[in-house]
Amino acid sequence: MRHAIDNAGLREIVSYTSLDNVRSQxxxxxxxxRRDRARDFTTLTxxxxxxxxxxxxxPAGWPRG
Numbered sequence: 001m002r003h004a005i006d007n008a009g010l011r012e013i014v015s016y017t018s019l020d021n022v023r024s025q026x027x028x029x030x031x032x033x034r035r036d037r038a039r040d041f042t043t044l045t046x047x048x049x050x051x052x053x054x055x056x057x058x059p060a061g062w063p064r065g
Contacts, residue, residue, distance in 0.1 A: 001031070001058055013058040014039075018051065028056045032063050 004010045015033060017024035039055035 001062065005058070005062065015056045016041075016053040017056070019054060025054065025056075032059070033057060034059045 001013055004013055014036075015028055017028070033056040036055045036057050039057075041053045041055070042050050043053065045051050
């Protein structure tokens with residue numbers, strides 16, 4: 001992420017995981033990513049079932065947030 005911010009010039013890095021994937025959410029929290037609840041989404045799986053995505057972003061000033 002540091003390379004993407006410092007060298008590649010990306011304005012934003014977005015990550016997402018499912019509501020029930022607590023381990024991935026813990027990793028994102030440890031990396032100091034921030035939840036962006038306004039971007040959470042629901043889509044349909046290949047079986048037609050709803051799947052909820054939780055969105056996390058790299059905040060300005062990362063890694064300290």
